[in-house]
Structure formats: structure tokens, C-alpha cells
Amino acid sequence: QHLGNWLYVFLFCLGVFQTETTSVTGTVGGSVTITCSHSYATTNVKYFCKGTCVDADVLIKSSTQREGKYSIKDNGNTFYVTISNLEMSDGGVYWCGIERVGVDTYGKVTLTVEASLNRVCFVSKACDEIWSMKTCQSFPFAFCNRESRKQPEDDGF
Incomplete structure (x- = not known):
């Protein structure tokens, strides 16, 4: 006990x-x-x-x-x-x-x-000559808006 x-x-x-x-x-x-x-x-x-x-x-x-x-x-x-x-x-x-x-x-x-996944927001000047491009993602990802596409003489595509 x-x-x-x-x-x-x-x-x-x-x-x-x-x-x-x-x-x-x-x-x-x-x-x-x-x-x-x-x-x-x-x-x-x-x-x-x-x-x-x-x-x-x-x-x-x-x-x-x-x-x-x-x-x-x-x-x-x-x-x-x-x-x-x-x-x-x-x-x-x-x-x-x-x-x-x-x-x-x-x-x-x-x-x-x-590590922080900072939001990356940038405009690509190379792409902007053809399309307006802005990226705003957690990782670099290209988004080109075809509606605002400029009409260059030769866009190479």
C-alpha cells in the first residue's frame, strides 16, 4: 500500500x-x-x-x-x-x-x-516594347496583356 x-x-x-x-x-x-x-x-x-x-x-x-x-x-x-x-x-x-x-x-x-517570399513587381522594358507587361507574383512570372499590345513593324514572333 x-x-x-x-x-x-x-x-x-x-x-x-x-x-x-x-x-x-x-x-x-x-x-x-x-x-x-x-x-x-x-x-x-x-x-x-x-x-x-x-x-x-x-x-x-x-x-x-x-x-x-x-x-x-x-x-x-x-x-x-x-x-x-x-x-x-x-x-x-x-x-x-x-x-x-x-x-x-x-x-x-x-x-x-x-525566408520571406517578397512580392516581386516589375515591368520588363524588353517585353514592354511589344506588350505592356507587369509581373506581381510571389515568384517571377511573365504576364503580357495582349489587349494592350503595341503594333511594331516587326515584333519578331
Whole structure:
């Protein structure tokens, strides 16, 4: 029976200290909002860190709503961290932390930052001599509007 009590305590602690891994993807220049959920954390201090998560790695705490590119919103057992103006160097492993008596609990977050697909808009002068051409896509793609085609003497086609 003594072993049964310890098993109950172990299973309870496993539920309290359990960590989940969340994967988030953002683009350079954009922002991401990460949802961190923990049990029994309504009044606890929440924090967000990168790396080993020692004090120097803490990027923001719930006691400070904004710190540079990081902002945090505490909603009891769930808190939200937004990272703005993403850079490639922001990618990596982060931790959602909860201050606890004894041992803090963590949730693992993997952030992937992808290069921005900037919209490319340009007018081709070579094509514009024959047709009016404008490209405005996520990738270079020629679009020539035949209705506004000029009538050169010899268009080579």
C-alpha cells in the first residue's frame, strides 16, 4: 500500500510537470504568437526563454508585458508570447516556463523561421516594347496583356 501511495504521487506530479513540444513557423519580418499551457498555473509567474533557460536566457516574464520584440499575455493556465520582426537567428528551441515552488515546469517550443517570399513587381522594358507587361507574383512570372499590345513593324514572333 505504501508503494501505491508513491505511485499516486508520481502520477500526479507527472501531470503537473509534463511538458509538450509545440512547433511554430514564421517568416522573416513577420511575427508569431506561441500558446503556452500549463496545469495549476493560474497565479504563477510565467516566462519565456531560449536555450538552457537560466536567468540570463529569460526573454520576457509575465510581470513585464513587453520587452523589445517580445510581448506576453497571461491568461491564467494559458499564456501567449508574441515575437515580432522575426529574423533567421530567432529560429531554435524556446521554453515556456512556470515558476513553481521547488522545480519550475516547462513546455518546449521549436520555432522555424523561413525566408520571406517578397512580392516581386516589375515591368520588363524588353517585353514592354511589344506588350505592356507587369509581373506581381510571389515568384517571377511573365504576364503580357495582349489587349494592350503595341503594333511594331516587326515584333519578331
